[in-house]
Structure formats: structure tokens, C-alpha cells
Amino acid sequence: MKHNLFALIVLLLLLVGLPAAIFAYRTARDTADGLRVIEIQAQAPEAGGFIPDRLELTAGETVKLRVVSPDVVHSFFIPELGVNIDEVYPGKPVEVTITPQEPGRYAFACTRWCSVDHWRMRGVIEVLPADAATQSTQSAETSKKPLFEQLGIDLDAMRHAPTALPAATPSAARGAALARRGTEPGAPASPARPPFEDVQARKRVSPADAFLELRAAPENAGLSDDQVWDLVAWAWLQDVSPETLAQAQTLYSRDCAACHGETGQGDGVAGENLPGLAKMDPAMRRGPADFTDAGQMLSAPDALLHGKILRGGMGTGMPEFGSLYTDAELWAMVSYLRTFLFTK
Amino acid sequence: MAQTSRRYAISDIPLVKRVLKSRWPQWLAVALMLGFFVLAILAGLFGTPAGNRNFGIVFVWIVWWALLMLLLVPVAGRLWCGVCPIPAPGEWLQRRTLIAPGKGGKLHTLGLKWPKRWRNIWLQNLGFLGVALFSTVILTTPLVTALVLLGFVLIALVTSVLFERRTFCRYLCPVGGFIGLYSQVAPLELRVRDPEVCVGHRDKTCYTGSDDGYGCPWLVFPGKLTSNTYCGLCTECLKTCTLDNVALYVRQPGKDLVTPQRRGVDEAFKGLIMLACAFVYSAVLLGPWGALKDAARAPFTLPWLAYAAVFLALNLIVVPGLFVLAVRAGAWLARRGGRTMAASDHKHAFVEYAAALVPLGLAAWIAFSLSFVLINFSYAWPTLSDPFGWGWNLFGATGLGWTPYLPGLTAYLQIPVMLVGLAAAVGVVLKTAHRHGCGTLAATPVVAFCSAATVGLLALFLA
Numbered sequence: 001m002k003h004n005l006f007a008l009i010v011l012l013l014l015l016v017g018l019p020a021a022i023f024a025y026r027t028a029r030d031t032a033d034g035l036r037v038i039e040i041q042a043q044a045p046e047a048g049g050f051i052p053d054r055l056e057l058t059a060g061e062t063v064k065l066r067v068v069s070p071d072v073v074h075s076f077f078i079p080e081l082g083v084n085i086d087e088v089y090p091g092k093p094v095e096v097t098i099t100p101q102e103p104g105r106y107a108f109a110c111t112r113w114c115s116v117d118h119w120r121m122r123g124v125i126e127v128l129p130a131d132a133a134t135q136s137t138q139s140a141e142t143s144k145k146p147l148f149e150q151l152g153i154d155l156d157a158m159r160h161a162p163t164a165l166p167a168a169t170p171s172a173a174r175g176a177a178l179a180r181r182g183t184e185p186g187a188p189a190s191p192a193r194p195p196f197e198d199v200q201a202r203k204r205v206s207p208a209d210a211f212l213e214l215r216a217a218p219e220n221a222g223l224s225d226d227q228v229w230d231l232v233a234w235a236w237l238q239d240v241s242p243e244t245l246a247q248a249q250t251l252y253s254r255d256c257a258a259c260h261g262e263t264g265q266g267d268g269v270a271g272e273n274l275p276g277l278a279k280m281d282p283a284m285r286r287g288p289a290d291f292t293d294a295g296q297m298l299s300a301p302d303a304l305l306h307g308k309i310l311r312g313g314m315g316t317g318m319p320e321f322g323s324l325y326t327d328a329e330l331w332a333m334v335s336y337l338r339t340f341l342f343t344k
Numbered sequence: 345m346a347q348t349s350r351r352y353a354i355s356d357i358p359l360v361k362r363v364l365k366s367r368w369p370q371w372l373a374v375a376l377m378l379g380f381f382v383l384a385i386l387a388g389l390f391g392t393p394a395g396n397r398n399f400g401i402v403f404v405w406i407v408w409w410a411l412l413m414l415l416l417v418p419v420a421g422r423l424w425c426g427v428c429p430i431p432a433p434g435e436w437l438q439r440r441t442l443i444a445p446g447k448g449g450k451l452h453t454l455g456l457k458w459p460k461r462w463r464n465i466w467l468q469n470l471g472f473l474g475v476a477l478f479s480t481v482i483l484t485t486p487l488v489t490a491l492v493l494l495g496f497v498l499i500a501l502v503t504s505v506l507f508e509r510r511t512f513c514r515y516l517c518p519v520g521g522f523i524g525l526y527s528q529v530a531p532l533e534l535r536v537r538d539p540e541v542c543v544g545h546r547d548k549t550c551y552t553g554s555d556d557g558y559g560c561p562w563l564v565f566p567g568k569l570t571s572n573t574y575c576g577l578c579t580e581c582l583k584t585c586t587l588d589n590v591a592l593y594v595r596q597p598g599k600d601l602v603t604p605q606r607r608g609v610d611e612a613f614k615g616l617i618m619l620a621c622a623f624v625y626s627a628v629l630l631g632p633w634g635a636l637k638d639a640a641r642a643p644f645t646l647p648w649l650a651y652a653a654v655f656l657a658l659n660l661i662v663v664p665g666l667f668v669l670a671v672r673a674g675a676w677l678a679r680r681g682g683r684t685m686a687a688s689d690h691k692h693a694f695v696e697y698a699a700a701l702v703p704l705g706l707a708a709w710i711a712f713s714l715s716f717v718l719i720n721f722s723y724a725w726p727t728l729s730d731p732f733g734w735g736w737n738l739f740g741a742t743g744l745g746w747t748p749y750l751p752g753l754t755a756y757l758q759i760p761v762m763l764v765g766l767a768a769a770v771g772v773v774l775k776t777a778h779r780h781g782c783g784t785l786a787a788t789p790v791v792a793f794c795s796a797a798t799v800g801l802l803a804l805f806l807a
Contacts, residue, residue: 014382018383091392
């Protein structure tokens, strides 16, 4: 009896005590310095990338980030917080303590070539103001619905090709000249412009619809189709500064060109064999969008393009740029995409 | 120390006898292994999925495997089975006691008998093939390893509730099958001192059990034991024999292979399957063929189905077929030489000659194990320091990098190991041929088969 009791104690120590001790030690170790520990799984983008890829902190809060790789060597880079962990080896967690002081969005990324989709391995830390009142305003602001949702646009719905397409590349500069004239004696009347000068209104209509509306306006009866398209180009790019376009071009080269191609034709090398391509509707273009495809692009309002960039996905593994870009950057990118069909 | 011809009863050394007669040393060894087992399962379930940083993968498939194939099986035969934790929970449940034996060695089961048609190692062969087919996934994925180990425990537990004794170990365990086969090579055996004493022993407590212990859990009557294959070295018979007629002997290595035994086709196939698997493992895990590795790693995809078809064909048709051809060619040569094989029955000859595959197969697995064990053993130190890959550093070894041990020496170890295996195989073939009245010429095809297998395996190891 004594023997069995002793054996039972040994067995209980092994079967209950050992697991309990392991998890107790883990908890004690994690809470030793009183900091919140956030574990981030860093895995190849095909397997999910950073999980989670979106963190929410409060300004001034100190947290310990534990970055763990289950597959290959990654890195962990938060440029705006000066964090640069060069190597995150599989099964060797790396910890870093951060205290972001300023509210804002801090993007983090892997800078190691970890897979063919490496460039998609991104995440963002949303740092909210410490002050509760401001925080709630900020929360309300950040939780505002994007325009495509407000308009009820289905990002994945099939769209009909426009009935009219430009024969030549529409020019915003020529459109601006047309818009300015009308005061000279004997000159044609000033062409119809509203409502496309209003930025908010313009975001809701597609260039193709804008063309049809302008084409139907009696004031524009004397204009050729190409001239009407010039007016459309002008309406879309009139309020976009060269600096904004340059900034968007930099972002495009960094984040989009790998798949969509430097010239926007959807022919980037990373766009071949994207995960999910096989599942795409065969009726649809298989692969990254071609921004020089007038049929597709001119039938899409800015709100739709903004929504697509913001949400990503599309079955191709495109990142959710809404968590990586500011809203201004998203709209700048929409304008930049227009330059593949409209010249400034 | 008692001594009979060519064997020494080490259990007659007082300290060894005390250790073997007491239940505690073995029980503590099982408990210790159970602790490692629990750790391996927990690491598989909750630790990092990176295999080289997970205790479950490193300690099961590198450290344990190295100990098993390089040390335990060649030197001590089924010693692992004696301390294996997998059947322990089921056995404790059967006995309703953890250590002190129950009255009369009574077991509590539903008392079902294992079906007669499966009283062989065919299910072990199939089980091993099943595990081997998915081995690239099992060997590298901690979660799968944990689930497989848990599965083994569960099957052993259910089996011990339904059936008598260690039915799982005897008829089902995929690992026990090949350990039993290769334990015939070991220089260690548990045998009766004098079979005549057993004949005269009315109670046969070694099989029926007594207040001192349980009847042979492996369903073997020790009085008739002539091979290590089905003796699990649990030492129950040593504890229950009232006549002190059971002993643990050091003996001539491979004795079981050159003494006439009753062998079955299932055992012959076990030898062939193990040899074929050594080829497949060497090609997949050591070879430079990326497409083959990719196919083996992607279960249920089209390339994997092709791989599975080739794997099964090699194991069940090609290699056994070639061996049958070699045996038949030997019989033909014997007839041409004017001699008729005593074992004229081809099936009998096939089974008899297959004993040669035991030393050859064991050598192949030792050589194969050397190649990856020496290269990967250094993973053991950081894994011991951080078993779950959670960033711990228990012994200050977490930062130790991967360091292959003796990489330049591996080939120089593999070649002699394979040659010793081949020499032993040839010895068994010649003895078998001569035992059946055939000349050396009749043994030539089987010797050629063994030689070709050796050359093929060395090519894979060294290429």
C-alpha cells in the first residue's frame, strides 16, 4: 500500500505537477516585470504574415512585444519607433519593449526576404491618445465608415464596361484650357463643368458616367469626344498637387509595382501565381488589376478604388492598405492610379 | 556467475539480481520516460511549430531515435520495450495497482482474446508502413508528433481494457515490430536456465502469474523461448519464477538468427519492409531530390499519391519480389548442382533466408541514423534549455547554435557498419543454405541481393 501511494505521488507529480509547473513558470516569467506582453507570430505571408497585424496601444504605454517565427527567418522593423530586429529565427522568440509617446499609426514590417510574398508582410500599431476624451473623439474618427461603405458600393461586384471610351489619352492640361475658355468673343460657350469640380461629389461617380453627363450637356455640343474626355481628366486631377502624386508614386513603387507592374499594366513578377488566383472567377481577369485597362478603370468611381486599396484582398492576398496608409495617402494613391490613363 | 556454453547469466550478479527482482528500478525508469513523454506531448501541443526548437521533435526523433537505433537495440535488444511509457497507463489500469503486484497476478480486463488470424505481426507491419508513409510530416511537425504519441497511448489503453495482457505491444505497436526483429542481433537474452525444469513445473507461474508478479505480459511461455523477437524484457518471469530458473544472459550476438526458429512470413516481410524503408528514407530525407521531398511532405496531394503508390509498391511488391526471385534462383542453382534443398517449400526457404535481412537491415538503419543524428544532435542542447521555444533559457544553452558533429567522419562510420551488416547477412545466408543441405552456390543469389542492397544504400548515404 505504501509503495502504491509513493508511486501515485510520483505519477501525480509527473502528470499534473510537471504541466502545472511549466505553465506557472511561463506565466510568472511573462508577468515578472509587470509589462503587458503581446505575442506576434511572424510567419510567411502565405501562412498569414504577422498575426496579429494590427495592435492598439495607448500613447505612453510600455509593452513588451514578443516576436515568434514558426517557419523561416524573418525580421521585425518599426522604423518610426527605432525598432529593428534583424533576425527572428524559427522557434527563437525575440522580445522588444516599446513606449510610443505620440498618437498615430506606426507601421511595422519584415525586411528579410522570407518568401515570394515577403513584401506583403506588414502590420500597423495604432497608438491612441492617452486622454480619454480625445481618445473617444479619435475612436469615433477612426471608426467612421469609409466612403465606399457609406455609398453601399460592393467592391467585388461585376461592373459593366463603359459604353464610351477615349480614343486618345485624355489630358488634364487640355481639359483645364477648355475649362478656362468661353470668355473670348466668338469662342464656344464655357463647357459644362459641375458637379465634377466638387471633390466629394466627384468621388462618387465614375469617369465614364462623368463623360456621359458632360457629353449630354448642351453647352458641350460643340466639343469633340476627346475634348470631353480632356475635361473629365481635368476634373479628376485638377486639385491633385504634383507633390501628392510624387508621394503616391513612391508608395506605388514600393508597395504596388511588384504585382501591378511599374507601368500599372498588372504585369509585375510578384503577381504571377498569387495565392487565390486559381479560385478567382474565370470570367474575371486573373491576376493583379491592369490600371491601364480603360474599360475597368473608367467605370470605377474613386470611392470604389479607395475601398479596394483600403481593404485589399480580392482573393489575391493583396494587403489591407487601410492599416498601412493614412487616408490622405489612400486618396493620393487613387489619384495616382488615374494618371495611368490621364496625363496631368 | 552461472555459465553455460557461450552465455553468461548476468542476473546472477547479486546487485543485478536485486535490481531485476525489485519492481522499483524498472517502474522509476518507466515513470522517468513517462515524464519525457509528457514533456514531448506538451511541447508538441503548445510549443513552437519549428521542429528544430521543439523538445517533442528533437528528443523523440533525434535523441530517442539515436539511443534506440545506435545503442539500445543493437546492444540490449528490447530493453526500450521494458521501460516504454506507452503501454504503462493501460497496464496499470489492467493491474489496478501501480507497483505492488495484485493477488495471484490477477488482471482486470474484459477478457477478450485477440483474433487468431491477427496473432502475428502483420498489423505491426501495416502500422509501420502507415507511419512511414507520413513520416516526413510526423518527423518535422511537433503537433503531429504529439498527436501520434497520444494516439499510441490511447490505442494501448483501449486495447488493455478489452484484451489480455500487452496485446498492443505484441500485435499492434509499429515500433515494437522492428525492435523485436532487430533484437535478435543483441548480445542479451532473457531465457530459462533449463527448459526441462519448466516442463516439470506444474504451476508455470511465469505464464500464469503469482503473488510475486504477473504472467508474461507478452503472451509468451518463457520455457519455450528461443528468440528475442517476442520477449519484451519486462522481467516479470524473473520475478514470478519460483524455481529461479529464469536469467538474463549475455550471449553471442545474433544467436537467434543462426539457430533454427519457427519464423513466419509476417516476420520475413518485416525484414523486407524495413530494408525498403531504409532506401526510401535515405532517398527522401538525405537525398538531393527536392521534388521527392516536396511530394513526401504534402499528404493527399497528387504528387504524394504517386509517392505513396511507389512507396507501397517498393515495400510490398518490388523488394519482396526481388527477394523471392533471389531465393528461387538459389533453389534452381541447388537443383542444377544435383542437390535438393531440404526446405523445398519455397515459402519456407523465403522465410528462412529472410533472417539474413535482420543484420543487414539493422546495419542500414544504424548507418542511416548516423547521418542525421550526428548532424542534428546539437539541437538537443538549446531544446533542453528552452523545450517549448518560448524564449526560456533554463540551462544557459538556448543561444547555442547548430553544430554538426563529426560531419567528415560519418561516411567512415557508415561504410564499416554496412560491411559488418553485409558480412553478418552473408554468414546467415550460408548457414541457412548449409543447414538445408545446399551448397554455397545456392546461396549466391541471396548473397547478391544483400550485396546489391548494401551497395545501393551506400550510394545513397555517400552520394
